[in-house]
Amino acid sequence: MIRFENVGLRYGTGPEVLRDISFTLPPGSFHFMTGASGAGKSSLLKLMYLALRPSRGLVTLFGKDMARVKRTDLPALRRQIGVVFQDFALLDHLSALDNVALPLRMGGARESDVVEHCTEILRWVGLGNHLNSLPSTLSGGQQQRVAIARAVINRPRLLLADEPTGNVDDGIGMRLLYLFEELHKLGTTVVIASHNEALIRRFEHPRLMLENGRLHVLPAHASRWA
Numbered sequence: 001m002i003r004f005e006n007v008g009l010r011y012g013t014g015p016e017v018l019r020d021i022s023f024t025l026p027p028g029s030f031h032f033m034t035g036a037s038g039a040g041k042s043s044l045l046k047l048m049y050l051a052l053r054p055s056r057g058l059v060t061l062f063g064k065d066m067a068r069v070k071r072t073d074l075p076a077l078r079r080q081i082g083v084v085f086q087d088f089a090l091l092d093h094l095s096a097l098d099n100v101a102l103p104l105r106m107g108g109a110r111e112s113d114v115v116e117h118c119t120e121i122l123r124w125v126g127l128g129n130h131l132n133s134l135p136s137t138l139s140g141g142q143q144q145r146v147a148i149a150r151a152v153i154n155r156p157r158l159l160l161a162d163e164p165t166g167n168v169d170d171g172i173g174m175r176l177l178y179l180f181e182e183l184h185k186l187g188t189t190v191v192i193a194s195h196n197e198a199l200i201r202r203f204e205h206p207r208l209m210l211e212n213g214r215l216h217v218l219p220a221h222a223s224r225w226a
């Protein structure tokens with residue numbers, strides 16, 4: 001699904017913030033990503049989402065060498081990836097439901113199915129009373145949940161989430177992680193960056209641990225105590 005070989009990343013002429021990153025994420029796997037603030041979690045997720053190109057090394061996604069993929073082919077690849085980044089990137093003029101509906105409508109789904117599925121998922125993330133609310137009228141945690149609903153609505157092949165439980169209490173955080181678990185059971189490859197050790201330890205998944213720009217992959221049993 002994703003393969004990195006000796007990947008390095010620097011911003012401009014600065015020092016390398018990621019160094020010699022090599023790992024393979026098999027299809028259908030679930031990994032947490034951890035590391036201190038500034039360790040490079042968001043940067044690594046952006047490399048996986050093809051929002052950044054590596055300064056060196058090889059990134060393979062869905063079996064394709066990303067250095068050979070044309071810029072015009074990127075949107076089609078990205079449509080197979082659900083992302084929750086820290087800025088949420090919701091469209092301000094659209095209601096919560098219409099934001100979540102975007103990937104389904106772009107894929108040509110029937111309108112009656114769109115409304116039914118979007119209502120169901122927004123209820124699941126606790127926003128059943130905010131279907132028609134504009135993002136600017138929602139709290140940070142509520143906007144984050146809209147972004148999560150939008151990322152998972154069309155069952156992407158790959159789900160990347162940066163601190164998806166950062167703005168919610170532990171009860172809702174658990175609910176969101178169960179949502180990711182469900183998606184994983186349906187075959188989606190999942191990568192969740194998080195600082196929330198208490199939540200991570202409740203789930204038995206391997207861990208991508210970033211430290212000083214380098215990556216260590218910890219198996220599930222070791223990752224619970226890392």
Ligand SMILES: Nc1ncnc2c1ncn2[C@@H]1O[C@H](COP(=O)(O)OP(=O)(O)OP(=O)(O)O)[C@@H](O)[C@H]1O
Nearest residue numbers: 011012014017035036037038039040041042043044
């Ligand atoms: N656009 C940028 N330009 C220059 N340096 C950057 C840029 N984005 C990130 N960095 C640097 O890259 C390093 C890794 O940042 P990144 O945001 O990936 O870390 P992080 O682990 O996600 O941090 P946090 O947990 O605080 O979100 C940091 O030293 C940061 O200053």
